[in-house]
Amino acid sequence: MKTNPKTVGMYSSRDNTEAKCLFIFKSGPLPYDRHNPEAQKQLVADTFGSENGWETQRLLQAMKAAEDFYFDEICQVHMPAWSKGRVALVGDAAYGPSPLSGQGSSLALVGAYVLAGELKLAQGDYTRAFAAYEREMRAFVEKNQKIGQSAAEGMVASSSFKIILQNWMLRVPFLMNAMFQMISKMIAKAANGIELKGYGET
Numbered sequence: 001m002k003t004n005p006k007t008v009g010m011y012s013s014r015d016n017t018e019a020k021c022l023f024i025f026k027s028g029p030l031p032y033d034r035h036n037p038e039a040q041k042q043l044v045a046d047t048f049g050s051e052n053g054w055e056t057q058r059l060l061q062a063m064k065a066a067e068d069f070y071f072d073e074i075c076q077v078h079m080p081a082w083s084k085g086r087v088a089l090v091g092d093a094a095y096g097p098s099p100l101s102g103q104g105s106s107l108a109l110v111g112a113y114v115l116a117g118e119l120k121l122a123q124g125d126y127t128r129a130f131a132a133y134e135r136e137m138r139a140f141v142e143k144n145q146k147i148g149q150s151a152a153e154g155m156v157a158s159s160s161f162k163i164i165l166q167n168w169m170l171r172v173p174f175l176m177n178a179m180f181q182m183i184s185k186m187i188a189k190a191a192n193g194i195e196l197k198g199y200g201e202t
């Protein structure tokens with residue numbers, strides 16, 4: 001059965017000193033004021049207001065008082081080319097993999113390193129450097145963007161069967177552990193999926 005996909009979750013951060021909450025839902029394009037957090041909180045409250053499971057209502061109350069509230073759409077950037085003329089894009093602007101991938105900063109840093117290195121190797125021939133930058137990075141970026149796509153599909157499952165299966169796995173420690181191990185391996189493989197050149201550093 002198709003369902004209206006929504007997820008509420010919590011995770012720890014900063015060495016278990018902070019508890020963060022996330023509300024994720026699927027929808028068509030939403031007109032909202034990017035400069036008005038109160039209106040954004042209301043949008044989340046309206047979307048989850050009728051959900052009475054787990055800690056949802058308590059977390060919605062906490063959200064109202066939160067000073068570090070952040071609201072955005074989950075999306076990826078896919079550009080057919082990362083440069084034009086003398087301009088090249090790096091990081092999110094070229095290949096943002098979405099916050100759900102957890103790989104955006106790594107891609108941006110690796111991209112900046114490779115671009116700088118290729119510019120050095122090409123000795124000022126930016127056309128050659130930009131082409132090499134893209135050649136070195138494309139497959140790595142695609143692998144890491146896949147993590148974002150899989151995470152989005154997993155975190156807002158769109159069928160009742162998948163939700164039941166997921167909830168059941170999360171309640172069985174052995175299965176939960178196996179699932180996290182599998183996900184961690186997949187992330188580690190993608191995150192290490194590029195052989196960085198030395199670019200003649202001294």
Ligand SMILES: Cc1cc2nc3c(=O)[nH]c(=O)nc-3n(C[C@H](O)[C@H](O)[C@H](O)COP(=O)(O)OP(=O)(O)OC[C@H]3O[C@@H](n4cnc5c(N)ncnc54)[C@H](O)[C@@H]3O)c2cc1C
Nearest residue numbers: 070072090091092093096097098099102103104105106108
């Ligand atoms: C909620 C959330 C959670 C995330 N979690 C993770 C995570 O766990 N792990 C991870 O690796 N990544 C995570 N990311 C993604 C990560 O933050 C980005 O992928 C990364 O910051 C991209 O770096 P960037 O340099 O490309 O862009 P940005 O960090 O966005 O830097 C772009 C800069 O350009 C500035 N700017 C924009 N327009 C102009 C202009 N016209 N003139 C001058 N300056 C301008 C901006 O102010 C900004 O400082 C998360 C992102 C979000 C939103």
